[in-house]
Structures are given as structure tokens and as C-alpha cells.
Amino acid sequence: MSDPIFFKQPEPVTLGQIAEWAGADIERGDPALVISGVGPVEEAIAGTLVFFDNTAYLDKLTSTEAAAVLVAAKHKGKVPDSAAVLVCKEPYRSWALVLAKLYPEAMVPATKGVAAISERAIVDPSAALEAGVIVEAGAVIAAGVEIGSGTVVRANAVIAEGVRIGRDCVVGANASVQHAIIGNKVYLHPGVCVGQDGFGYAMGPGGHIKVPQIGRVIIQDNVEIGANTTVDRGANRDTVIGEGTKIDNQVQIGHNVVIGRHCVIVSQVGISGSATLEDYVAIGGQSGVRGHVTIGMGAQIAAVSVVSEDIPAGGRYGGAPAKPVKQWFREMAMLRKLAERGNAT
Structure with a gap:
């Protein structure tokens, strides 16, 4: 059985770019250092970025092989000398900001390879869908529904009569x-x-x-x-x-x-x-x-x-x-x- 990768590996970025996204200060390390991926602190390999904010993993931090660590100032002394140090107030929030840049599809999974409105969807003629709405196969859009641009209605979802849905929404499958x-x-x-x-x-x-x-x-x-x-x-x-x-x-x-x-x-x-x-x-x-x-x-x-x-x-x-x-x-x-x-x- 093949091992699928659901989220595309991001392009390498510099430590300086990571710091900008995270709102962090480079306490130690070269801003030009290349970061090739992310991972958990206990499984990090060369080139990866990790974050630390839970003392239950302190022993994992001290032995991590990560290239760089997002960490609060109070824990920066526990980062191994081999890793760059990015100091921030709230490591988990900074981590979220970085991941959103590296893996935008994980925020709202993209819809690929489908027409705006699938031929296998049922859309009542009286429904008003703005340009850019995607309706996947099996979805049902009833009479009088209004849906704003950028919204995705996934497979087999049902939108009943008269419902109003704004822009850039996702209505999940089923x-x-x-x-x-x-x-x-x-x-x-x-x-x-x-x-x-x-x-x-x-x-x-x-x-x-x-x-x-x-x-x-x-x-x-x-x-x-x-x-x-x-x-x-x-x-x-x-x-x-x-x-x-x-x-x-x-x-x-x-x-x-x-x-x-x-x-x-x-x-x-x-x-x-x-x-x-x-x-x-x-x-x-x-x-x-x-x-x-x-x-x-x-x-x-x-x-x-x-x-x-x-x-x-x-x-x-x-x-x-x-x-x-x-x-x-x-x-x-x-x-x-x-x-x-x-x-x-």
C-alpha cells in the first residue's frame, strides 16, 4: 500500500522569514538558516522547526535535533546549543501563525479538479449563488437559498429552503x-x-x-x-x-x-x-x-x-x-x- 501525503511539503524558508511570521526575535542563529519542514520536538530531524510550551516535554526539548525552536524566554536556556532560538511570548500561537503560512490547505482543505457546480449536484433554479461558489457532487441546494462567493458546499451536503450563507464559507460533506x-x-x-x-x-x-x-x-x-x-x-x-x-x-x-x-x-x-x-x-x-x-x-x-x-x-x-x-x-x-x-x- 502506498503512503499518501495529504498536505504538500512546503518550500524551504529562512529562519528570518519564520521569525517575521511568528512575531519572534532571533535570540540565537543565522537569519539565513534554511528551514525545510516542521515536526514534534521529540521526533525532529535536521532542518526542522519545532515549538515548546509544555514542561511535560522538557526532557525532549533538551535532546531535540531540530534546527530551530520557537520558545518562551523563560525556557530558552533549555534549548540545545545546536539549535537556533526564536523567542516569542506565546509559542503555540506563533506556531499556529507559521503553520498557516506553510500549510494553507490545512486551514480549509482545497477543492481540486471539480467544476464550480458539479453536474451531479442538485441546485434549484431559484437558488442564488454568487460567482465562485463550488458545489460538489451529491449536494442539494433547495429553493430560495442564497450563497456568497468563495463558499464551498461539499459532497452530499443539504442546504434547505431559504437558507442564507455568506462568503468564503465551507459546508462539510454530509x-x-x-x-x-x-x-x-x-x-x-x-x-x-x-x-x-x-x-x-x-x-x-x-x-x-x-x-x-x-x-x-x-x-x-x-x-x-x-x-x-x-x-x-x-x-x-x-x-x-x-x-x-x-x-x-x-x-x-x-x-x-x-x-x-x-x-x-x-x-x-x-x-x-x-x-x-x-x-x-x-x-x-x-x-x-x-x-x-x-x-x-x-x-x-x-x-x-x-x-x-x-x-x-x-x-x-x-x-x-x-x-x-x-x-x-x-x-x-x-x-x-x-x-x-x-x-x-
């Missing part, structure tokens, strides 16, 4: 979008479902009556939503995802949820209906958020937590139910001591 207005530069990964019914029933002993969900989903610019995530449309108002928010795979967002700008939501989080996340909230994986609560601006929720009450702005909470992390850590320490005492007896 994704489904309905009852939605989507801004510019939005990336929906494969299998994302947007705008389906929220989970709404008037429950009772004689059976459960379905409540029609008559809202929409509004997704603002520069949002990225991971594979197989679901975003329900609003019940009686809109579900909203704010500008710049990044959502991981397999997240469930219920009806009427409002997510602010530049939030980060990690895999397998569930957000119940009518919850509100203000700007810059971060939620760790496998956490749950109860309906109708508000998580304040900049708050952070640890993984595997349950948010059952409002969280103040800037709060750091964890546990089930979620509580301030200092309190949570104290309680866990006390439980550990009680368990150890019980074992001792």
Missing part, C-alpha cells in the same frame, strides 16, 4: 443546514447539523405534545463548528452563535441558546435550551449546561462539570454541580483524605 442565516468565513465540518427541531414537548400523562419550533439559527462570522455537532433552531426566538466562536466535535446546542463571541466549547459538551454564554466563555469536554442559566463573560468551566446555576463573569468553576475551583479542589482533597483514612482502618 452536513445539513436548515432555518439558518450564516455569516462569512464560517466552517462547518462534516456531519454538522444546523437548524433542525429543538427538543420541545408539552409533557403529560396522556402523552407528549410536540411544540412547534419556529425560530432560526444565526451563526455570525468566523465561527468554526466541529464534525457531528448539532445546533437546534430556536423554539420561539433564535439560537445564536457569536462571531469567532470555536466549537469542537460532537457538541449539542439546544434551542434558544445564545453563545457570545470568541467562546471555546470542547467535545461532547451539552448545552440545554435557553442557556446563555457571554463572550469569551470556555467549557471543557463532556460538561453539561442546564437550561436557562447564564455563564458570564470570560468564565471557564472545567471538563466533566455540570453547570446548574448562573456563573459570574470571570469565574473558574468545576465539578458536579460546578463550584469555584478552589472550593472544588478543597472538597476533593478532603474526600481523598477521608478515603485514605478509611482504607487505613
